[in-house]
Amino acid sequence: MEKNKTRDMVEEEEEPLSPCSRLFNSPDFNCAIIVTMGCKVKGNPPAIIEGLKHTLANHPRFSSILDMKNGKKGKPRWVRTKVRVEEHVIVPDIEPNTENPDQYLEDYISKLTTVPLDLSKPLWEIHVLCLKTSNAESIGILKIHHSLGDGMSLMSLFLACTRKTSDPEALPTVAVQKKQFGPSCYTGFFNKIWWLFVGLWFILRLVFNTFIDVLMFALTICFLRDTETPLLAKPGSELKPKKFVYRIISFDDVKLVKNAMNMTVNDVLLGVTQAGLSRYLSRRYVWFSHSSKEALVIYVNEIDQEATPKSKDLMRRIRLRSAIMINLRPNTGIEALADMMAKKSKCKWGNLFGYILLPFSLGLETDPLEYLRRAKVTVDRKKQSLEAVFSMAFFKLILKVMGLKASVVLVRKVIHSTTLSFSNVVGPKEEITFHGHPLSYIAPSVFGHPHALTLHFQSYENKVIISVTADPTVIPDPHKMCDDLVESLKLIKSSVLERGLYEMEV
Secondary structure, three states: OHHHHHHHHHHHOOEEHHHHHHHHHOOOOEEEEEEEEEOOOOOOOHHHHHHHHHHHHHOEEEEEEEOOOHHHOOOOEEEOOOOHHHOOOOOOOOOOOOOHHHHHHHHHHHHHOOEEEEEEEOOOEEEEEOOOOOOOOEEEEEEEEEEHHHHHHHHHHHHHHHOOOOOOOOOOOOOOOOOOOOOOOHHHHHHHHHHHHHHHHHHHHHHHHHHHHHHHHHHHHHOOOOOOOOOOOOOHHHHHOEEEEEEEEEEEHHHHHHHHHOOOHHHHHHHHHHHHHHHHHHHHOOOOEEEEEOOOOEEEOOOOOOOOHHHHHHHHHHEEEOOOOEEOOOOOOOHHHHHHHHHHHHHHHHHHEEEEEEEOOOOOOOEEEEHHHHHHHHHHHHHOOOOHHHHHHHHHHHHHHHHHHHHHHHHHHHHHHOOOOEEEOOEEEEOOEEEOOEEEEEEEEEOOOOOEEEEEEEEEEEEEEEEEEOOOOOOOHHHHHHHHHHHHHHHHHHHHHHHOHHHOOO
16 A cells, blocks of 8 residues: 555656657767866865755756656656765865866866766766866866756756855846847837838748748758868767867956947857857868869868968858757746745746757958858847747657657757857856855856767856867867967957947947
């Protein structure tokens, strides 16, 4: 009788996996998120364990085991379980006099990408490294399986586990982008005419852009592939150890450029990425035409050199795109997540996303600001498209009609046909503390997907952390790529200052 009661409790608390979570748990698409936290104080594992007992351990996903076979109709499910937090906090034995701590950290994270999470317990763990590096007194590494949630939801959950350093009882403050809709100077009849015109124009552009994007998505599934460049992944790249490197840049520099050019932060970071990738490719490789037919021939060139007009022209013809996951679920606020963990209340959660294919414009521009202008045109156009909604609906339909294997094949086809993953996440405005550990930086990224390159930008306080995740068999020098991104921002900022555009700052 007691066994039946226990079984009923388990059945009552089980929940089926969402289609996106099933995708992330397929053998060919096993993704996990890594969040590296630089701490300003020495690591205190007991304090972290105690803090996690009152936060993550109370979240339904972080206190559930993945059951792949025994759900209703044999479908995978989440089953609630008792969490032993001590089993999820790992403290490696590190020699106090490590010669190169930064290299040790890189190697440690790289090894984590080869070790799967234990399916017999909830799919998350945190590694506490008592290791002093260039930018931190100790390191925390949070490893979470992607099936537990999308990137935005998991970042919000992470922030809900933190508090302001200046006020230990207060949650972090995250900037919210203000949206503006047309001029407010028109009133009455003229205002209605204006909005009617704007509405019709918006619908026409939305329909046209969506049609073009869906068509390009279909062509990508069928045959359209990015140009063969040194950044394109090789078969099996998702199974190889990844290299994680990062750089910290000034958020004030990014905002100066943003205000001067009347753009968003995302526009600026995308422009910096286009400039950085252009520098990286042009420095290491020689491009020229072969025989009578123009072709792209790649030779490793270890010496920096000036690009020829022919190489500039060929670089502009490169098709290089990013397959970007767009969260389609309204983001749960930090306050709601904090209440859920503290009071065990309910709020919406899960993976719900679609893909968009974002083209990158490469080329060695004499005017650094041209990268920003091109980025803004691309982003503004993508904002007026329902590509993400259509891609989500399409993959859900394939999953329902043809099954998980067919859906995985199509998603892998899209990712294999593109070059990189790109994301930009807004972080706290002030310094935050993670269970007694003030943080100097936060560097999140993801691995397990079939891309050789992932670029992630994370704002935190007055900084932006650039995270580069690379397959070293494809990209052997990710540090140089980071340097190119940093140098590109410097050149863009210098160009803004030279022209006096910074006076436009508001």
